[in-house]
Amino acid sequence: MNIKNLVKGILVGCSVILISCHQEDAKSDTLTAAANTAMDPLPSWNEGLAKQSIIDFVTKTTKEGSADFVPVVDRIACFDNDGTLWTEMPLPTQLYFVIDRIKTLAPQHPEWKNQQPYKGILEGDLKAAIAGGEKALMELLVTTHAGMTTDEFDKTVKDWVATATHPKTGKHYTEMVYQPMLELLDYLRENGYKTFIVSGGGIDFMRVWAEQVYGVPPYQVVGSSTKVRYDTTGAQPVLIKLAELNFNDDKLGKPVGIHEHIGKRPVFTAGNSDGDYGMLQYTTTGSGPRFGLYIHHTDAVREYAYDRESGLAKLSKGLDDAAKYHWVVADMQKDWKKVYPFDK
C-alpha cells in the first residue's frame, strides 16, 4: 500500500471540480448546446486540426459500413478530470477542499493552532503545512477523507461545492469546467459513446457532482480510493471510509483502473499531463481506430500556461511522444474559442 502515491495523487497530481448546481443555468446551457450541435457539434472549438480530427474520427467510427466502424458496445471514451475537464491551477480543487475542511473543523480542535500540518493550513502557509512530508499529507487526508460514512462524506462534499469559490475568478469550481470539453462529452454521447472519467482524484469526491456537471453517472467515474468497510453495528448498516489506500488511479494505474472498472480498452481518451500517458498509450495501441487527445495548457490569459516545468501537472513525455502515437495535441489558446461556459 503506497499511501504516498494517493496523497500525491490528491495533493499534487489530482484534479477535481466542485458543484455549483445552478440547475436552471445548466438546463439553458444544454438547450443552447443542443441547438448548436445540429449545426456544429463543437461550436467552442476553432476550426483547425484538433477539431477536424475529432469530427473525422467520430464520423468514421459511427458510420455503418465504414472500415473504421466501431460497434456501440465498444464505444468507450475516457477523460482525465483535473486540467482536462476543469481547471487544476493554482492548486487542484480537491486540495482546496482539504484546506477548507481543516478550517471548518478547527474550532473543534483548538490544539491545531500550534500543531502542524494544521497550523500551516490555518495560517495560509501551505509550505509549512506540508513540510512534514508524507506523514503530514497523510494526516490531512485522513482528517478530511476518512473516519466517516460514505453518506457523511458525500454530504460534506456536496455542501462544499455549493459554496466554495476559485481564488482567482471567484466562480464556483464547477463553473470552471471547459466549455469545449463539455461539448466534446455531449458530442461523443450523441454518437453512442459512453463517457467515463478516469482521474487521479478521489472517486468519492468526484461522484458527488460529476453527473450534474458532466453528465457522467457515479458508475462511470474511475478514481483513487481509500478502502471502505461495511459496518452493521449501528441502527442502519453503513459504509465507513478507512484511512487505508485502496487504489491509486494515476500514471500506470490508469490502464489498471480502466480494466477494473470498465473492462474494455477505450477507443477514445483525453488527458493533459504525463499522468495520463499510460491511458493514452493503452488506448491508442489497441487494434482498429483509436484516438488520443492531449489538452495543452497554453493560455496564460484565459486560463493558465504550463507543461514541461510544471510541478503539479507536468506534460513533457506526452509532448515528446505525441507524434509517435498519433496523439492530437489541442492548443488551448489556438483551438478553443472560449474556455469556460461563462466566457463571452
Add this chain to the structure above:
Amino acid sequence: MNIKNLVKGILVGCSVILISCHQEDAKSDTLTAAANTAMDPLPSWNEGLAKQSIIDFVTKTTKEGSADFVPVVDRIACFDNDGTLWTEMPLPTQLYFVIDRIKTLAPQHPEWKNQQPYKGILEGDLKAAIAGGEKALMELLVTTHAGMTTDEFDKTVKDWVATATHPKTGKHYTEMVYQPMLELLDYLRENGYKTFIVSGGGIDFMRVWAEQVYGVPPYQVVGSSTKVRYDTTGAQPVLIKLAELNFNDDKLGKPVGIHEHIGKRPVFTAGNSDGDYGMLQYTTTGSGPRFGLYIHHTDAVREYAYDRESGLAKLSKGLDDAAKYHWVVADMQKDWKKVYPFDK
C-alpha cells in the same frame, strides 16, 4: 490478502455461466420477449405475491408524482449471478472452466498425471484434487486464471463458453439462464433501471459473455478479481493477470464492491444465498422505496432444490430474516412458469 476467500468464491460460492452465442436464437427470443412484455412484463412468472410485488414496486417507483418515485439516475438494480441468473449446480460453472482448462493444458504438462491437484482433476476425482486445501485450490486458480494477458484470458473464456456443456442437460452453460430473470432484467431496463451483476465469481470471466447473455455491459459487472499489471515491455502494451487477489466480492464484500464500482446504494437487489445477504441488507435499509428479492431453489425436477443444508450456496440466514427486512422470496417451483428459455 485473503486468497482463500477468492478461491472459495470461485470454487465454492461463485456462480458464473458461459456463452453459447447463438445470436439468431437470441434475437428471436428478444423479439418474442418484447411482444410479450407489451401485455405482461413477466410472462414466465406465475401470478402470485412475488410477481405482483415486483410489478407494484416498478410501477410506483417510475410513476411521476408518486410518493415513491425514484429518479432515473437512482434506479440501480443489482443481481447476483450464480443461482440467481443461471444454474450453479451441481458445481459452479467457473469451476467447470477450471477443470476443462486443466484438461486442455495437460498434454503440455505430462508431470500433472502424477501430481495433485492436477492428477485428481484429470482423473475426475475432485475430492482428491482439493484435498490439498487452500494451496491446491490456489494452484488451480493461478494455472487457469493468471500469468496471461487479459486479452488472452478473454479469448480462452470465449472459446470455452462456445463449446462447453452442462453435465446434466447437455446445454451450453449460457443457455441455462433463468427465463424469468431475463424478463426481470428487461422489465427493469425498460423502466429506466440500470442493471448490474454483483457476483462472487470472477469479474473477467463474466464480462466476456454477460453483455450477450444478459444485456449487461462489462462496466456494469462487479465481481471478484485478481490484480492486473500494465506491462509495456513488449511490442504492444498489455495488462497481465497476476496471481494475487485484488477483491473478493462475496458476503460483506458485496456492499463494498457496489460502492467501489457503482457508487450508489441500489434500489433493487436480487440474490439466492447467504452470500447475498449483505447486499440485500445494504439495499433495503436505505431510505425510500427499496426491493430485496431472494430466489429460493425449490424445484428438484426442473432445476435443483437446495437451501439451508447446501455446502455450495447456503440460504439460511436469508430465509430467517426475509420477513424482518420485507424481502420477497420467490419460490422457483411455484412462482416460475418456466425455468430455462429452452423449457416448453
